[in-house]
Amino acid sequence: MNEQKGILTVISGFSGAGKGTVLKRLLTKYDNYALSISATTRAPREGEENGREYFFKTREEFEKMIAKDELIEYAMYVNNYYGTPKAYVQEQLSQGKDVILEIEVQGALKIKERFPDALLIFITPPSAGELKRRLTDRGTEAPEVVEERMRTAARESGFMEAYDYIILNERDRLEECVDKVHGVISAEHARSTRSQAFIEHMKEDLKGE
Amino acid sequence: MNEQKGILTVISGFSGAGKGTVLKRLLTKYDNYALSISATTRAPREGEENGREYFFKTREEFEKMIAKDELIEYAMYVNNYYGTPKAYVQEQLSQGKDVILEIEVQGALKIKERFPDALLIFITPPSAGELKRRLTDRGTEAPEVVEERMRTAARESGFMEAYDYIILNERDRLEECVDKVHGVISAEHARSTRSQAFIEHMKEDLKGE
Numbered sequence: 001m002n003e004q005k006g007i008l009t010v011i012s013g014f015s016g017a018g019k020g021t022v023l024k025r026l027l028t029k030y031d032n033y034a035l036s037i038s039a040t041t042r043a044p045r046e047g048e049e050n051g052r053e054y055f056f057k058t059r060e061e062f063e064k065m066i067a068k069d070e071l072i073e074y075a076m077y078v079n080n081y082y083g084t085p086k087a088y089v090q091e092q093l094s095q096g097k098d099v100i101l102e103i104e105v106q107g108a109l110k111i112k113e114r115f116p117d118a119l120l121i122f123i124t125p126p127s128a129g130e131l132k133r134r135l136t137d138r139g140t141e142a143p144e145v146v147e148e149r150m151r152t153a154a155r156e157s158g159f160m161e162a163y164d165y166i167i168l169n170e171r172d173r174l175e176e177c178v179d180k181v182h183g184v185i186s187a188e189h190a191r192s193t194r195s196q197a198f199i200e201h202m203k204e205d206l207k208g209e
Numbered sequence: 210m211n212e213q214k215g216i217l218t219v220i221s222g223f224s225g226a227g228k229g230t231v232l233k234r235l236l237t238k239y240d241n242y243a244l245s246i247s248a249t250t251r252a253p254r255e256g257e258e259n260g261r262e263y264f265f266k267t268r269e270e271f272e273k274m275i276a277k278d279e280l281i282e283y284a285m286y287v288n289n290y291y292g293t294p295k296a297y298v299q300e301q302l303s304q305g306k307d308v309i310l311e312i313e314v315q316g317a318l319k320i321k322e323r324f325p326d327a328l329l330i331f332i333t334p335p336s337a338g339e340l341k342r343r344l345t346d347r348g349t350e351a352p353e354v355v356e357e358r359m360r361t362a363a364r365e366s367g368f369m370e371a372y373d374y375i376i377l378n379e380r381d382r383l384e385e386c387v388d389k390v391h392g393v394i395s396a397e398h399a400r401s402t403r404s405q406a407f408i409e410h411m412k413e414d415l416k417g418e
Contacts, residue, residue, distance in 0.1 A: 122401070128414035154415040160408045165399045180399060187396035190374045190389060192331070199369045205337035206363040 004194065006032075006093040008115055009185055010101045010108045013123035014153040016135040018169045018177070022123060023102060025178045034092040036101045039065065042080040055085060073103075073110050098185055105159045112162070119188050121181060122163040126170050128153070213403065215241075215302040217324055218394055219310045219317045222332035223362040225344040227378045227386070231332060232311060234387045243301040245310045248274065251289040264294060282312070282319050307394050314368045321371070328397055330390060331372040335379055337362070 013019040027033050039055040041062050050056050057065070062081045065071050074083025084101060092099045101111070111118050125131045131153060135146045160166060165184045169177040192199065222228040236242050248264040250271050259265050266274070271290045274280050283292025293310060301308045310320070320327050334340045340362060344355045369375060374393045378386040401408065 124411060128411070128418045131415075132418060150415065150418050154412075154418070157408075157412045157415050160411070161401055161405075163401050165396070166401050166404045166408065167399050180396075183392050184396040184399055187374070187389075187393040190376050190393055192370055192372050192375050195375045196370075199366075199375065202333060202337070202369070203363075203366045206340075206359065206366050209337045209341060209359050209363070 004096065004189055006034075006095070006097045006099055007185060007188055007194070008089065008093060008099050008101065008111075008118040010103055010111050010118055010120045011123060011181075012103060012105055012108045012120070012156075012163070013169075014125070014131055014156060015149045016131050016138075016153075017123045017125055018134070018174070019102060019123050021174060022169060022177050022181060023100060025174060026100070026181055029178060030182055032096075032098055034097040034099050036084055036089050036092075036099050038082055039071070039074075039085050040080060040082045042082075057081075072101075072114070073107050075107060105156045109159065109162055117194070119165075119185065120163040121165045121167060121184060122160050123167050123169050123177070123181075124160070126168050130171060213305065213398055215243075215304070215306045215308055216394060216397055216403070217298065217302060217308050217310065217320075217327040219312055219320050219327055219329045220332060220390075221312060221314055221317045221329070221365075221372070222378075223334070223340055223365060224358045225340050225347075225362075226332045226334055227343070227383070228311060228332050230383060231378060231386050231390060232309060234383060235309070235390055238387060239391055241305075241307055243306040243308050245293055245298050245301075245308050247291055248280070248283075248294050249289060249291045251291075266290075281310075281323070282316050284316060314365045318368065318371055326403070328374075328394065329372040330374045330376060330393060331369050332376050332378050332386070332390075333369070335377050339380060 011019060011023065023035065027035055037051065037055060039057050039062060041057055041059050044050065044054070044056050048054065059081070062083070065083070065085065066074060070086055071083040072086050072089060074081055089099050103111070108120055112120055125134065128150070132146065132150060135141060135149050141149070167177060167180050167184065188194065220228060220232065232244065236244055246260065246264060248266050248271060250266055250268050253259065253263070253265050257263065268290070271292070274292070274294065275283060279295055280292040281295050281298060283290055298308050312320070317329055321329055334343065337359070341355065341359060344350060344358055350358070376386060376389050376393065397403065
């Protein structure tokens, strides 16, 4: 219970839900988290650093990682591989860090299947109208892109039940959302299913008295 | 999600774990809780008030409550009935209050069976030695009473897995324990299984956009 392993936490949410901002704040506000860093075969962009934004790999290196089962999950987008290296995640977990994985719905469900102990959190605005407003207010997306994002959100909403927790990210209430995410992960550490070692110890200890 | 019903929370723990102190502090520190008041046929003690410590009932009244299914659970100890009146609990829950029920292990399991939505929290000292120390330090119990309590604790420890959360109450760390109990109940409100209404609303809302 006290020397518990960290919790593998998967965070998803609609594009425009504000996940990125929430996670950035979570990681600066609390020190028990480590953000999982993905590996990718896409070329680094201006300002990106190997081991910070991504682990940049050649296609050959990446396929070797797949073959050696060194990835928790991977997928291909626009002819590039993206994946989550297992070693880094396991190292952080065993040091007691709660590892945060920001990942889309399909990937999240794959992770839950493979790691039933993973904690799945879904971040959402309080309404579809608010989501649309945020996507529109960015001012960077063409109307048809906003429409496409809204359709994707409608599709993704069908998977919300598969998540353990649903957390609202309301307008101008970032800290509240960040603290809720933190609260949910903290509480999860006290779950009896995660405290088997302590329960066994306590049973033995009481027998001995 | 926002106008959610309260959560029926059952709290158990070994005699000497400090449950009473934790609950008293929880109820003064946070205002979203209501403590369930038991009904009993035992006579009021000096200073006890009807509707505060207990609802005092005659045996006839109590058996009428049983017959009318007006109790969440009941049991008999030393020839007196003790039980949890349903009406008060449901009224508080529908007002959004999280209702706390302090109850022993057998009763807690009965409640979980009948109300699968109930949240079960087990409060425990960090070790058997610490439990014994607390029971002994009270200075009010004869050694054989302490021994009997320790045997009861050993028996009860077999049911810890049935609880949803295990929360440690460490020496001189009352506030930490109180805040953990509060954190666990707060987090539970964001459970997707408790947010079905919001999820359905969000799905419909996104379809409409």
